[in-house]
Amino acid sequence: MTDTHSPATEISTDIVIFGGGIAGLWILNQLHSQGYSVLLLEAESLGNGQSIASQGIIHGGLKYALDGSLSGAATAIAGMPARWRRCLAGNDPVNLSGCRVLSDRYYMWSEGSFRSRLKAFLGSRTLRGKVDVVDEADFPIPLREAKGQGSLYELPDFVIDTFSLLDTLASHHRQCIYRYTPTRLEIQPAGADGYRHLRIGSVNGSLVAKTQRIILAAGEGNAALLKQVELAGPQMQTRPLNMVMLRKPNLPKLFLHCIGDSFSLTPRLTLTSHPCRNGDVAWYLGGELAEIGTGRNDSEQIASARQLLQELFPWVDLDGASWACLRINRAEGREPGRHRPDSVFLKASGDFLIAWPTKFTLSPALADGILAELTKQGILPALQFDPAVAAAVLNSATVASPPWETSFA
Numbered sequence: 512m513t514d515t516h517s518p519a520t521e522i523s524t525d526i527v528i529f530g531g532g533i534a535g536l537w538i539l540n541q542l543h544s545q546g547y548s549v550l551l552l553e554a555e556s557l558g559n560g561q562s563i564a565s566q567g568i569i570h571g572g573l574k575y576a577l578d579g580s581l582s583g584a585a586t587a588i589a590g591m592p593a594r595w596r597r598c599l600a601g602n603d604p605v606n607l608s609g610c611r612v613l614s615d616r617y618y619m620w621s622e623g624s625f626r627s628r629l630k631a632f633l634g635s636r637t638l639r640g641k642v643d644v645v646d647e648a649d650f651p652i653p654l655r656e657a658k659g660q661g662s663l664y665e666l667p668d669f670v671i672d673t674f675s676l677l678d679t680l681a682s683h684h685r686q687c688i689y690r691y692t693p694t695r696l697e698i699q700p701a702g703a704d705g706y707r708h709l710r711i712g713s714v715n716g717s718l719v720a721k722t723q724r725i726i727l728a729a730g731e732g733n734a735a736l737l738k739q740v741e742l743a744g745p746q747m748q749t750r751p752l753n754m755v756m757l758r759k760p761n762l763p764k765l766f767l768h769c770i771g772d773s774f775s776l777t778p779r780l781t782l783t784s785h786p787c788r789n790g791d792v793a794w795y796l797g798g799e800l801a802e803i804g805t806g807r808n809d810s811e812q813i814a815s816a817r818q819l820l821q822e823l824f825p826w827v828d829l830d831g832a833s834w835a836c837l838r839i840n841r842a843e844g845r846e847p848g849r850h851r852p853d854s855v856f857l858k859a860s861g862d863f864l865i866a867w868p869t870k871f872t873l874s875p876a877l878a879d880g881i882l883a884e885l886t887k888q889g890i891l892p893a894l895q896f897d898p899a900v901a902a903a904v905l906n907s908a909t910v911a912s913p914p915w916e917t918s919f920a
């Protein structure tokens with residue numbers, strides 16, 4: 512139902528963003544700080560999809576330098592932790608002060624074997640000055656029992672709480688963020704006035720939004736949006752994961768990559784720890800375990816995870832833990848050979864800009880790219896947005912709940 516014939520309320524806005532994950536919300540904050548009026552339309556809840564389910568690691572690139580070379584990915588990402596820290600300190604137009612940091616430190620644990628030690632060594636040389644070897648005497652408490660069994664490196668990375676981040680980004684601009692029903696959207700061709708008009712139906716009536724540019728930042732949802740606006744490209748790729756979660760009270764809080772003995776450049780395990788509302792701590796397990804685990808059913812995947820944790824952290828008591836899996840796709844711009852992209856993906860096509868950040872960490876770089884593209888196209892702040900008019904027709908969007916709260920029976 513498109514509500515094509517019902518009378519509509521009209522608004523104008525420089526930019527319409529589809530998708531309220533980290534990409535859409537970051538772009539909204541950055542464009543707003545430059546004087547653009549912005550309307551963000553979300554189909555479900557903010558961050559629903561990848562962002563709320565991200566491990567929240569703000570990477571400094573070492574993960575991508577494990578072969579000893581400074582790859583494109585490592586170079587693109589290396590400046591990001593410092594940029595994020597400026598945002599967290601309130602010293603950037605995108606103000607993240609108040610956002611919860613789960614761990615100010617992230618570690619890389621290299622098991623005792625030769626190849627894993629070598630990988631860690633090469634990675635740390637490549638990013639010399641950014642990675643510190645941790646003396647055994649200074650091991651964080653949860654790793655004290657592991658002394659003598661491997662090497663520990665402190666990375667420039669840190670970990671943020673994904674719910675808090677999405678909520679902080681949304682909190683500055685709630686009057687610009689609305690939920691809508693994709694089947695009640697009609698995007699009309701540019702009119703005689705040169706603007707695009709979007710007709711958005713809701714139970715409260717219809718809204719017509721006049722806009723200069725439309726940004727598709729809906730993660731995996733970009734594929735359907737591209738189809739809806741009849742754009743043949745760019746193509747999207749998805750890379751599936753089977754993440755594992757376990758939770759119980761008093762799990763030690765660990766934040767680390769474990770570098771294994773295979774030839775893979777992906778950490779054997781990437782572990783983050785998340786506080787749950789009932790006081791439990793959830794361990795969220797990614798890395799090679801989640802990539803290889805896509806071919807396993809849930810009980811096989813949980814058994815593999817349990818075995819891996821017992822091998823890596825034999826001193827941690829996992830008895831009584833609840834376990835769950837989360838199958839989820841990473842959505843990115845398509846690369847030749849479907850390889851992992853090195854950086855953000857951004858393409859302009861007519862009045863549309865199509866964007867995938869590739870990594871949570873790279874959202875500031877994506878927003879910079881969008882701003883540069885708008886400037887290049889001569890799109891300047893020009894239209895005034897009236898939030899009261901939008902709020903009379905559309906409902907506000909709330910932040911999604913994290914999977915460690917929703918995935919356990």
Ligand SMILES: Cc1cc2nc3c(=O)[nH]c(=O)nc-3n(C[C@H](O)[C@H](O)[C@H](O)COP(=O)(O)OP(=O)(O)OC[C@H]3O[C@@H](n4cnc5c(N)ncnc54)[C@H](O)[C@@H]3O)c2cc1C
Nearest residue numbers: 530532533534554558560561562566567568730732871872
């Ligand atoms: C398990 C996992 C762990 C990860 N961990 C990390 C990490 O630790 N560090 C890191 O840097 N990166 C990480 N990533 C990658 C990172 O999460 C993603 O790159 C990033 O979250 C993508 O953000 P997004 O806003 O593009 O997409 P999403 O977060 O998927 O958001 C898309 C939004 O668009 C909405 N939407 C969908 N369709 C429509 C539509 N038709 N109209 C309007 N809205 C729509 C969705 O409801 C959603 O709110 C991880 C990814 C996964 C899957």
